[in-house]
Amino acid sequence: MANITENTGHETTTGLDHRKLLIWAFLGSECMFFGSLIATYLVYYGQGTPGTPTPLQVLDIPTTSTSTFVLLMSSFMMVMSYNAISKGNVKNFRIWIMCTAILGATFLGFQFYEFREFAVHYGLTPRTNLFGTTFFTTTGFHGAHVTVGVIWLVSLFLYSYRGDLTKDHGLMVDIAALYWHFVDVVWIVIFTLVYLIPVGVSGGT
Amino acid sequence: MASSHEESTHPTPAVYAKIAVTLALITAAEVAILYIDSLRGLIIPIFVVMSTIKFAMVAMFYMHLKFDNKLFTLFFVSGLALATGVIFALLILFGALGEGRYGSPEVVTDTIAHGSDAHSSDAHSNDHGRKGTSAKAETTASHDSSTTSDHAYTKAAVTSKDLSAASTMTIEIGTKGDQLFFDQETMSGKAGDHITVKLVNSAGAQQHNWVLVPAGPARLEIATAGMIAATTGWIPSDDRIVAHTDLINPGESGEVTFQVPSEGKYEFVCTFPGHSFTMFGAFEITQ
Numbered sequence: 304m305a306n307i308t309e310n311t312g313h314e315t316t317t318g319l320d321h322r323k324l325l326i327w328a329f330l331g332s333e334c335m336f337f338g339s340l341i342a343t344y345l346v347y348y349g350q351g352t353p354g355t356p357t358p359l360q361v362l363d364i365p366t367t368s369t370s371t372f373v374l375l376m377s378s379f380m381m382v383m384s385y386n387a388i389s390k391g392n393v394k395n396f397r398i399w400i401m402c403t404a405i406l407g408a409t410f411l412g413f414q415f416y417e418f419r420e421f422a423v424h425y426g427l428t429p430r431t432n433l434f435g436t437t438f439f440t441t442t443g444f445h446g447a448h449v450t451v452g453v454i455w456l457v458s459l460f461l462y463s464y465r466g467d468l469t470k471d472h473g474l475m476v477d478i479a480a481l482y483w484h485f486v487d488v489v490w491i492v493i494f495t496l497v498y499l500i501p502v503g504v505s506g507g508t
Numbered sequence: 509m510a511s512s513h514e515e516s517t518h519p520t521p522a523v524y525a526k527i528a529v530t531l532a533l534i535t536a537a538e539v540a541i542l543y544i545d546s547l548r549g550l551i552i553p554i555f556v557v558m559s560t561i562k563f564a565m566v567a568m569f570y571m572h573l574k575f576d577n578k579l580f581t582l583f584f585v586s587g588l589a590l591a592t593g594v595i596f597a598l599l600i601l602f603g604a605l606g607e608g609r610y611g612s613p614e615v616v617t618d619t620i621a622h623g624s625d626a627h628s629s630d631a632h633s634n635d636h637g638r639k640g641t642s643a644k645a646e647t648t649a650s651h652d653s654s655t656t657s658d659h660a661y662t663k664a665a666v667t668s669k670d671l672s673a674a675s676t677m678t679i680e681i682g683t684k685g686d687q688l689f690f691d692q693e694t695m696s697g698k699a700g701d702h703i704t705v706k707l708v709n710s711a712g713a714q715q716h717n718w719v720l721v722p723a724g725p726a727r728l729e730i731a732t733a734g735m736i737a738a739t740t741g742w743i744p745s746d747d748r749i750v751a752h753t754d755l756i757n758p759g760e761s762g763e764v765t766f767q768v769p770s771e772g773k774y775e776f777v778c779t780f781p782g783h784s785f786t787m788f789g790a791f792e793i794t795q
């Protein structure tokens with residue numbers, strides 16, 4: 304494996320670092336986790352109790368596409384911070400990873416605003432109808448993943464000040480980056496299946 | 509793939525930046541497409557293709573699957589394939605891919621009012637008789653169901669002549685507020701009597717119905733079959749159902765009039781998905 308830049312420190316039967324196999328196996332299982340949440344949202348789409356808020360009434364595409372853009376750009380920041388640490392440039396690594404965490408926190412801010420708007424302005428909560436239940440469960444679990452990611456990134460940022468986050472420890476950043484990008488691709492799917500397609504097909508702009 | 513044999517085959521920052529710009533442009537295009545009416549019919553394939561491109565670019569370049577060991581790709585794609593399979597299987601199973609399903613969020617109330625003819629995929633070909641008991645005024649509902657006494661659903665019902673002659677007793681049953689329980693664990697009716705059961709839904713958010721079924725495994729079987737009967741108020745096409753109310757919205761009530769069977773053990777249950785585990789009780793027949 305010419306492209307493994309870090310010293311794995313131990314021999315494995317596959318020649319691959321077990322920690323990296325683990326994160327990929329984890330992400331594979333996460334696909335199924337989010338897949339079932341999204342499927343449930345789609346199955347119950349349009350089956351809310353009559354008289355309660357519908358997706359068309361509450362979903363705000365301009366705001367959500369802005370937060371989608373923020374999350375996509377955070378993935379770019381993340382890959383730049385990985386690029387920096389794999390070249391041994393800790394200073395640039397710190398800048399990029401902090402930008403990533405800030406964009407992640409911004410995304411969470413958008414989500415907090417969206418949830419509050421739904422609850423206060425439209426009276427939509429997880430208890431209101433099947434749309435509320437499935438929408439808040441799906442996007443809420445994604446938001447929880449982003450929260451974990453932001454904490455993880457800030458931890459790596461702080462860890463770098465201990466002085467031992469070097470090129471050899473690129474794997475630590477690599478694994479956090481894979482998790483972060485995964486959260487990003489899940490949002491790409493959620494944005495399409497939960498927001499764009501239902502609103503687009505119903506002509507809700 | 510990675511043609512270079514050099515130390516690092518990962519893309520350069522310039523490539524990463526180009527991908528970021530592409531991702532942003534595709535997202536902007538998606539939003540723009542939402543406002544183009546002429547593309548309305550093609551919107552699903554367009555969005556699926558565009559988001560797949562975004563997904564693939566992040567996975568291949570940012571997550572560098574394109575340059576890494578193929579075992580990583582196998583792990584990830586396996587999970588992804590299973591997830592996609594689960595989504596399609598559930599959509600097909602629950603009839604959510606039916607024509608016009610996403611066209612109107614009001615489709616459910618619509619199809620209840622017109623019977624299930626609109627949803628051929630649900631295979632309720634023989635439930636025309638249920639039209640009468642659907643989302644109409646409650647009194648009409650119970651009356652109609654009694655006039656279609658030849659239908660399997662209403663085998664316990666009587667003709668409208670009998671109905672008007674008999675003085676029907678009304679039994680009221682409610683819900684324990686927002687809890688998934690009926691406010692009574694047992695109800696009873698005299699064999700052969702015509703009775704009216706009035707369901708008062710005192711929940712703040714939940715919809716409920718009241719379905720009379722034979723005691724035993726039938727309750728769970730009918731409730732399970734009801735989970736995919738969204739178009740008929742979660743009431744499946746099943747000959748064993750003795751009587752049922754419509755799906756009652758929170759704060760509303762509805763009733764059904766029927767003839768109490770002469771013998772046997774019966775139970776009542778709410779067939780709204782998930783409710784049947786707690787919302788049921790015994791219906792005793794007195795002689």
Ligand SMILES: [Cu+2]
Pocket residue numbers: 714715716717778779780783787
């Ligand atoms: Cu119920």
